[in-house]
Amino acid sequence: MAPDSLAAALTATVAAVLAAVLLSATWDRGTGPHRAVLRTATAVCCLTTALAATGLWINRQVDTFPTWSALAGRNTTTDADPDPTTGHSGRLVTLTVTGTASGLTLPIHAYLPAVYRDQPTARFPVIEALHGYPGSPSSWLNRLAATRHLDQEIAAGRMAPTVVLFPPQTPNALLDTECADLANGPRTETFLTVDVPNAAQTHLRIRADRAGWGLIGYSAGGYCATNLALRHPDRYAAAASLSGYADPGITIGDGTEHTLNDDAWRLRHLPQPAIALYLSSGRADHKAHHDAETLAHLAHAPLAVTTNYTDGGGHSMAVWEAAEGPAFDWLSTWLGRPLR
Template sequence: MSIDGTTTVFLAVLLVLAVTVLLAVLWPRVRVLARIALVVAVLLSLTSASLLELNRLTETYPSWDELAGSTAAPAPRVARPGHGRLESYQVPGPASGMNERMTVYLPAAYFTPEGAKLRFPVIEALHGYPGTPEAWVRRLNIVDHLDREIAAGRMAPTVVLLPHQTPDRLLDTECLNLPGKAQAETYVAQDVPDWARTHLRVRTDAAAWGLTGYSAGGYCAMNLALKHPDRYSAAASLSGYADPGIKVGDESEKTTNNIAWRLRHLPQPRVALWIGWAADDHGASRGSREVAGLVRPPLTVTTAVIPQGGHSHTTWRAMEAPAFDWLSAHLARPA
């Protein structure tokens, strides 16, 4: 039973009700110290249930092991014939100093005799904050989406990397290098690709590398693509923002790490952007529209808007397959 599952929260709520009923029944029959103990038990159970529900909504800790700080690898997903497989690897970052576990989607073609001779394009999929890569698997059903789009021919067989963007689940990095703290940009844009090129059968050229992300991860995807056009050729943002929404520590959230500022003041690189949002998600739609409106050649942009869904997994599930299809169309094929 996972820490962020609805069953866990439901059982916690039942415990609150049981302790509350016990308090009401025993109140006239017990002494002061016992009453105090029962009140404390009610408060503790209520607090625990609230924290579990908050964790479920924010995806801060997807498992009990994560909460305990364990770095043990999650159980591998058993692949069905003709379907992709999820693997988990420990990925050290010699340049960034970070060392995180990373989930990797390997397409079914990766394991065929023909695929053994190929190197595959790569997409890095970035999560929101709070959140972990597990949200892509459990909340956004990324494996089913990728399997379906690849099987239908709308997407080429592609390796998809799901890296952590922070060494501390409560530290929001926005995939940036924070002075004196996590060097997340270096990890995501340098260490992770370097590791993948060494340990996986993937293409090494920028034409075969792309980024995607939802919420904060959408900002990450656009920002990293604009800053590193020598490493990525396309990026897709699902409800992303024009700015990081945090204080970086060097004021760069107002300049070089502000996408709108970059597009206004710096040469625009030859990369392609896909920007999607829900019309009723006022924060993300405002930032996404601003970014799209500032794009000039050789940078290109495709936009997609759904009428409602807000800033939610419902919206991101609706945009997920179109974003991956678009990315695949803009990336080099397996070769």
Template structure:
């Protein structure tokens, strides 16, 4: 993440073509063609290196070499309970999708309230379809991806289902139905889960419409104490914002490296809309009876700053818990390392499966 690597990459990108010009006619013999091809490839590689390092330097996807090559330390980091003002860093048919996961169902529907037509993925826990559990109802965690992202990210790069299965098998969490709706309802437009005055009404889609579809089609508990939110990056911001705005629908939310305020210029230009969707402004005027898990890393300055901004605004009955890893950038490896404890935390805040 430091400047030395970026400067070294730039120097290599300059030195490559210079060396190529100097050596081009000096390479002779049977290996001349191979040597010249090698020089061309190296010049291209140095150019790509500059681009990759520059993008990573700006967005902080990977904060260290160990972060790039794996080795998340989420299990070694405790969740800290925060005191007040703490300061610190139905009629829809769901079809199985075996290519994605044998326990995932999907449906495309038009929301009754938002009128958005989009897709929902629903994962059911092991034993859901067993005759012995035919009358068992389950709590729900709604999973929100970043932007650009799709709900299937939660079942590939981010191991949303497999991490929950492992946590349940280890006795650290109880089973949930996992619901991953499409958040980018208009291709190429980052709506940040906002209800725009002239549409689209994305928050309404993700709250009212998704819940109605899932509770009609699955044995999902409908009350607020059984529904939680979890998201990474932009999805983390959406999780925190929607939990604060809709405490009638959600009891807890996990924000993994999410922002505290809208980042989309379209929202920022509308002062009223910006205030209605800023986690900071909402917490200044609202004290919803919800629990928030604020997860980030010390090396991701954006999420660290967001956590520092949110924590002083927490007032009862709102409660917040801090989960900050010492290392890690803004990437799937970090989010995967956060999942086991996030599911355990959600299990302590939301209801358990129960007979209908």
């Protein structure tokens, strides 16, 4: 059982209930020191199992720790051959990015469309998919079923065959970087905008020009997508945000969380780049909806903004899974097609 599985969460819940029953049944057993020891032991057991069950249910939602090795702080991901087999489904492979610019060495997952092998001379457009916090690239692959949605959209012709990269935002799952280069911390922005593209172009048959590169993200990853696109219009042509924000909400360490890394500030004070943004949220997700409305109101040519709001809808995986298909399709209309 993986720590993000339903079986693990249910097992922990059953254990917590049994511990509570045991605590109740033994509370008045024994006398003197023996009773005190028994009460303490059963109370600790009850508290521990309750915390474990709560943690596993939360992890099932955000997928911060998809394996027990990840929970222990070890990375067990290995390299894979980036040459898919034939068939109607894309293939997921893993690459290790040795970040010469950022100093970060991390594994990334890459979705290769089904035609990747069938078109051996083609170079495909690329989308970097950024996860939320807390979370991990596994959130895209497990809870959001990204590969299934990509297969469906490409097979239906709503999306061109595209390589999609799923990089982590930080070497520490408990550190929120918001995809920025933190002062005295990880240089995540450099990793995502320099090292990941360089590694992908080395190992995969993808387009190198900005017309072939886009970004997508949900929650914190939605902020990452819009912010990185605005900051690097020479690298990305378009970005899609699912319930993202206009500001990082963390302290970066150099004050830019209020200026250069605040998307609303950028649109007010700096020339707007010739890129396209897709801003999606549920109307009940008040912060995300408000920030999307703000960015859309501030935008003007040459920046293009498309909004897509749904009635109701909170800040949840269910909302993002419903929104990802249309967001991938929209991105594909702005990105260049495979080059043959």
